Amino acid sequence: QKPTTTRRAVLETLTITPFITTFLPSDDTVANAADDNVDTDATTTTTPPLPKTSPISAQWSATDGLNTNDDKKFVSFDKSAYQAMMKDQSRTPLFEQAIINRLKSAEPNSQIVLDLGTGPFALFAVIAAKNGAKHVYAIEASKEAAATARETIDKLGYAEKITVLEGFSTDVTLPEKADFAVAEIVGSVASEEGAYATIYDAHKRLLKNPTEASSWIPSRIQTYAAPASYTLQNLFLPPAFDWTKLQGEPVRFNCRDEGLQLVSNPVLIEDISFADITNKAGSLQKQVTFTVDGERVEKNRDAFLQEFKRGNVREAESLSTTTANSVSGIALWPRLLLDDNVEVNSRHYPDGGHQKSHWQTVLPITAETPTPVKGGDEVSVTFDFTVPTEV
Secondary structure, X not given: OOOEEEEEEOXXXXXXXXXXXXXXXXXXXXEOOOOOOOOOOOOEEXXXXXXXXXXXXXXXXXXXXXXXXXXXXXXXXXXXXXXXXXXXXXXXXXXXXXXXXXXXXXXXXXXXXXXXXXXXXXXXHHHHHHOOOOEXXXXXXXXXXXXXXXXXXXXXXXXXXXXXXXXXXXXXXXXXXXXXXXXXXXXXOHHHHOHHHHHHHHHHHOEOOOOOHHHEEOOEEEEEEEEXXXXXXXXXXXXXXXXXXXOOOOEEEEOOOOOEEEOOOOEEEEEEEHHHHHHOOEEEEEEEEEEOOXXXXXXXXXXXXXXXXXXXXXXXXXXXHHXXXXXXXXXXXXXXXXXXXXXEEOOOOOOOOOOOOOOEEEEOEXXXXXXXXXXXXXXXXXXXXXXXXXX
C-alpha cells in the first residue's frame, strides 16, 4: 500500500439544483379566419412549443470520492499523484514561467517567496530558488512529504535558500512576510482543496501586499461547467445499476475520456481572485441557463459510436444516438490564471474540449436515469458554493 500525504483542509460543499426544460411541438396550427367569407389568404399561426421541466439535483462535499485522512477533512495524495502533477506539461512549465516572470519584475535576490503546499518534491520552491529568489519558505502539512522535500532540497544544494516548515499554513508564522506566494491548491472544482480558507489566512498574515494580484500565483482560479452526456449511465440503466447510490458524489473523469461529452458551451461558474478573497466568503451562488447545442449533439453521437464499438457493445448505433441526446449531469473543471499572460487549462479553452491534464473533470449524476434532450432545450442550474474561511 502506498503511503498517502496530506494537503490543505477541504470543507467546501457544492450543491447543484438544476432543472431541464424540453420544448415539445404543439399539436396543430390555428386558423385565424373569422368565417367562410374571409378570403383564402387568411393568416395562420403556430402554437408555441410547450415547455416540460424535469428537476434534477446533486450535492457533495469537497472530499467526497477522494483519498482523505482519518477524519475525512483533508485530501491525501500518494507519491504517484504528486508525480503526475509534476510531469503535467499543461501545468508545471506554465507555473515555472509565471514564477520566473514574477522574479524578473524585481531586483535579483530581493524577493521572499512563499510556497503553500510544497509537496515531496518542493518543485515550485526549487524553481524560485534556482531563478533568483532571496529566500523561499515552503510549507507542507504532511510529515512524510516535508521530510522528503528537505531531502530533495539538500540534494539539489538549496538548503540555505529554502526553509521547509512542517504544518498547516494556518498554524505557521513566517520569520518575515513574503513578496508573493505560489499556491497550487486547486481542485477539479477550483475551491475543492480548501483554497478559500488557506488564502484567506495567508492574505491576513503572510504576505506584504496581499491585495495586489502580483502577490499571488495563480492570481485567479476558476471553475467552468456544462451539462454533459455519459456513456455508462446510458449503458447501465436501473436495475443493472442504481445510480442513486452515489448520493450526489461526482464521477471523476480523466479530461481525455471520450465517454463524457459536453452538450453546450461551457460557462464560468466560480471565479476567485486571491487579491480580493477577503471580500468574498460564506455561501456563493451562481445561476446559469445552458442551451443544448444541436451541432455538439451530432458530433457527440459520432464520438459515442466509436466508444461503444471499441467496447463491443451491442446496438452501438441506437445507443450512441440515445446517449448523445441525453444529460447525465453537470460537468465541472478548473482553469487557473497564473498572471496577466499565463494561464493553465485542464480542458481546452474556451470550448471545453478534451486534452491531457492531471486534473479531473467531475460529473455529479443528477438523476436516476439520463434526461432526454435535443438541440434548443434548456438546462437551468443554480450552483451553491459553501466556502468557509476557517479550517
